[in-house]
Amino acid sequence: MISKSALLKVILLGDGGVGKSSLMNRYVTNKFDSHLFHTIGVEFLNKELDVDGHHATLQIWDTAGQERFRSLRTPFYRGSDCCLLTFSVDDGQSFRNLANWKKEFAYYADVKDPDNFPFVVLGNKLDVPERQVSGEDARQWCRENGGHPYFETSAKDATNVASAFEEAVRRILALDDRADHLIHNNTVDLQRKNHPDPSCC
Ligand SMILES: Nc1nc2c(ncn2[C@@H]2O[C@H](COP(=O)(O)OP(=O)(O)OP(=O)(O)O)[C@@H](O)[C@H]2O)c(=O)[nH]1
Ligand SMILES: [Mg+2]
Numbered sequence: 173m174i175s176k177s178a179l180l181k182v183i184l185l186g187d188g189g190v191g192k193s194s195l196m197n198r199y200v201t202n203k204f205d206s207h208l209f210h211t212i213g214v215e216f217l218n219k220e221l222d223v224d225g226h227h228a229t230l231q232i233w234d235t236a237g238q239e240r241f242r243s244l245r246t247p248f249y250r251g252s253d254c255c256l257l258t259f260s261v262d263d264g265q266s267f268r269n270l271a272n273w274k275k276e277f278a279y280y281a282d283v284k285d286p287d288n289f290p291f292v293v294l295g296n297k298l299d300v301p302e303r304q305v306s307g308e309d310a311r312q313w314c315r316e317n318g319g320h321p322y323f324e325t326s327a328k329d330a331t332n333v334a335s336a337f338e339e340a341v342r343r344i345l346a347l348d349d350r351a352d353h354l355i356h357n358n359t360v361d362l363q364r365k366n367h368p369d370p371s372c373c
Pocket of ligand 1: 186187188189190191192193195205206207208209210211212235236237238296297298299300325326327328329
């Protein structure tokens with residue numbers, strides 16, 4: 173069971189410029205900056221929220237997407253509870269790179285079973301009229317790569333930003349409930365009396 177004071181680490185990955193920092197800033201401070209600088213290394217912000225009756229603190233880790241900062245970001249992947257794979261709907265290359273981001277995350281976070289790890293995919297910059305990636309293509313990629321939830325967001329006008337982070341929490345809670353269930357079902361009951369076999373002498 174997730175405790176009342178659960179601290180959940182969620183990490184944003186994706187190409188430089190897709191809007192990771194903008195999504196984090198929109199969600200935590202409700203602000204948008206149209207001239208944001210590239211992130212160098214990693215930064216994080218905390219946000220408290222309630223999802224389906226659970227209270228949690230989200231620790232959102234925003235990483236530098238540019239290739240030259242790779243060695244600065246990868247040491248921070250370990251211990252993540254959920255990974256938000258982010259691309260920009262007006263940048264086809266950022267969409268095609270999702271598989272590389274997933275691989276990089278699984279390797280450096282040392283995820284034993286990537287198929288069952290909670291990834292959420294975000295197609296950002298929904299407000300930009302010139303799309304290069306259709307919603308259908310994105311949804312198909314999500315279906316074929318592990319059934320990840322997909323959200324189209326705009327950090328600029330706040331579309332779907334809160335819903336995407338809430339879904340991350342839901343995915344973590346769902347995994348946690350499953351683990352909790354397994355633990356309970358596998359617990360040895362030390363109180364239980366062993367009834368003697370009536371057929372025995
Ligand atoms: N129109 C529009 N612009 C956005 C949106 N999100 C981010 N931007 C702009 O895109 C540019 C890059 O955004 P960032 O948030 O810095 O991108 P990033 O993914 O953090 O980039 P790195 O730190 O280099 O990895 C900035 O100029 C933002 O203002 C959005 O939803 N809509
Ligand atoms: Mg950034």
